[in-house]
Amino acid sequence: MTDLLPPEAACGRLPQRPRGGLLEARGATPAARPSRIRGVRWAWSLAFAALSLPAHAQLFKDDEARKAVLDLRARVAQNEEAAKARDTEVMTRLTSLNTQLVEQIGALRRSLLDMNNQLEAMRAELAKLRGSDETLQRDVAELQRRSRDIGQTLDDRLRRLEPVKVTIDGREFSVDPEERRSFDDAMAVMRTGEFDRAATALVNFQRRYAGSPYTNQARFWLGNALYGKRDYKAAIDAFRNFVNGAPDHPRAPEALLALANSQAETKDVRGARTTLQELIKTYPTTEAAQAGRDRLASLPAR
Numbered sequence: 001m002t003d004l005l006p007p008e009a010a011c012g013r014l015p016q017r018p019r020g021g022l023l024e025a026r027g028a029t030p031a032a033r034p035s036r037i038r039g040v041r042w043a044w045s046l047a048f049a050a051l052s053l054p055a056h057a058q059l060f061k062d063d064e065a066r067k068a069v070l071d072l073r074a075r076v077a078q079n080e081e082a083a084k085a086r087d088t089e090v091m092t093r094l095t096s097l098n099t100q101l102v103e104q105i106g107a108l109r110r111s112l113l114d115m116n117n118q119l120e121a122m123r124a125e126l127a128k129l130r131g132s133d134e135t136l137q138r139d140v141a142e143l144q145r146r147s148r149d150i151g152q153t154l155d156d157r158l159r160r161l162e163p164v165k166v167t168i169d170g171r172e173f174s175v176d177p178e179e180r181r182s183f184d185d186a187m188a189v190m191r192t193g194e195f196d197r198a199a200t201a202l203v204n205f206q207r208r209y210a211g212s213p214y215t216n217q218a219r220f221w222l223g224n225a226l227y228g229k230r231d232y233k234a235a236i237d238a239f240r241n242f243v244n245g246a247p248d249h250p251r252a253p254e255a256l257l258a259l260a261n262s263q264a265e266t267k268d269v270r271g272a273r274t275t276l277q278e279l280i281k282t283y284p285t286t287e288a289a290q291a292g293r294d295r296l297a298s299l300p301a302r
C-alpha cells in the first residue's frame with residue numbers, strides 16, 4: 001500500500017498544496033473543478049487509510065489474541081466447573097451407590113442370618129424327628145416283642161388247656177396239661193425224699209382234681225409219703241382208701257402190704273395179721289403176697 005502513495009505520504013507528511021490551488025496548478029477549467037475536488041478528496045482519503053492500516057491491523061490482532069485468551073480462560077473455567085460438577089455428580093452417585101451397596105449388604109447379611117437361623121431350626125427339628133423316629137422304632141420293636149411274648153404265652157396257655165393223652169396203669173386217658181404237670185411236680189418232690197412236702201402236694205392235687213385219672217396213684221403215693229414221714233395212722237387211712245377205691249389196681253397188693261406194716265408200727269398186731277391174710281387170700285400169686293407171708297411169720301404171737 002505504501003508503494004502506491006507518494007514519498008511524503010509514506011512518511012506521514014502531507015504534500016504542500018501549490019499556491020493558486022490544486023486546480024489552478026493543474027490548469028483545470030471551472031466546469032471540471034468540482035469533480036477534480038472530489039477526486040482529490042478521494043485520493044487523500046485513500047492516503048490516510050493506507051497510513052492508518054498497519055496500526056489498526058496490529059490493534060485488531062491484539063484484541064483477537066486477548067479475546068482468544070479470555071475465551072480460552074472462560075472455556076478452561078467452564079471445563080473446570082463442568083469437571084467439578086461431573087466430579088460432584090460422580091461422587092454423589094458413588095455415595096448413593098455405596099449407600100445402596102451397604103444397605104444391600106446389610107439386607108443380605110440379615111437374610112443370611114435368617115436363613116442360618118431357619119437352617120438351625122430345621123436341623124433341630126430334624127434331630128427331634130430322628131429322635132422321635134428312633135423312639136417310635138423302639139416302641140414298635142417293644143410292641144412286637146410283647147406281641148410275640150403274648151402270642152407265645154397264649155399258645156402256651158392254649159396248649160395247657162388242650163387235653164393231652166397219657167398212659168396210667170396201662171390205660172390211656174386224656175387229661176388237662178396243668179393236671180398232668182401238678183401230679184408230675186408232686187411225684188418229683190416225692191422222689192427227693194421230702195415226704196412232708198410230697199404229702200401236702202398230693203393232698204392238694206386230690207382236692208383240685210377230684211375224679212382225675214391220677215386219683216388212684218395219688219392215693220397210693222400219699223400213703224407212702226405218710227408212711228415215710230411216720231404218720232402211720234394217716235398212712236393206714238390212705239392205703240385203705242386206695243384199696244377200697246381200686247381193688248383191681250396193679251398196686252393194690254403193695255398197698256395192703258404197706259397197710260399191714262403201718263398197723264404193725266402202731267402196735268396193732270391183730271390188725272396187721274388180718275390185713276396180711278387178706279393180701280395172701282386176695283392176691284395169692286403176687287410178689288406182695290409172698291412178702292406178706294414172710295411178714296406174717298415174723299409177727300409176734302397174739
